[in-house]
Amino acid sequence: MDCPNCKTWNPDDKEVCWRCQTPLPKPKPPKKRTQTGGFPSWMWMLIAAFFAMTLLGQCLFSPLNVPQ
Ligand SMILES: [Zn+2]
Numbered sequence: 001m002d003c004p005n006c007k008t009w010n011p012d013d014k015e016v017c018w019r020c021q022t023p024l025p026k027p028k029p030p031k032k033r034t035q036t037g038g039f040p041s042w043m044w045m046l047i048a049a050f051f052a053m054t055l056l057g058q059c060l061f062s063p064l065n066v067p068q
Contacts, residue, residue: 001027 001010005022016023 001025 001012001014001024002008003010003017003020003022003024006017006020008017008019010017010024012027014024015026
């Protein structure tokens with residue numbers, strides 16, 4: 001990481017510049033994923049809703065869609 005004051009390169013784990021002692025901005029830590037498998041929970045809801053709609057559609061609406 002380059003120092004914002006003197007543009008000197010510093011190791012990423014340094015908190016202050018080794019040359020001018022300017023506090024270095026900390027790199028953003030990677031976001032930890034709480035869901036298992038990195039799959040968003042709303043996706044499971046969407047899949048469940050899709051299957052529920054499909055099953056309901058087959059049970060309720062398929063007799064009505066018979067042509068003639
Ligand atoms: Zn510096």
